[in-house]
Amino acid sequence: MSDVLDADEIADELPDGWHHDAAADEIARTFEFDSYLEGVGFAGGAGGLAEEAFHHPTMTIGWREVEVRLTTHDAGGVTAKDINLAGRLNELAD
């Protein structure tokens, strides 16, 4: 079982561009793109990283943006798994 992080720990460890949605017990970031299909491609790549980590975000694909939300359902909150995958998603988007 992963250890749930508290708000201060999350704040300290959040990768660039991500925020803590404490009410939802999630971390989230909306990635912006120059085209809709670029966002779709990012979501596909994110899915691959998620499968690799066996840790799966909720993703909403919109017009030239993809909102990604992460929490660890098994633990009931945000854990290091979420922080780590968020960092890898930032690398994917760069």
Ligand SMILES: C[C@H](O)[C@H](O)[C@H]1CNC2=NC(N)=NC(=O)C2=N1
């Ligand atoms: C059984 C459980 O669903 C699996 O261990 C994995 C699958 N992907 C997952 N993804 C996320 N975000 N949280 C989980 O707790 C999780 N659990």
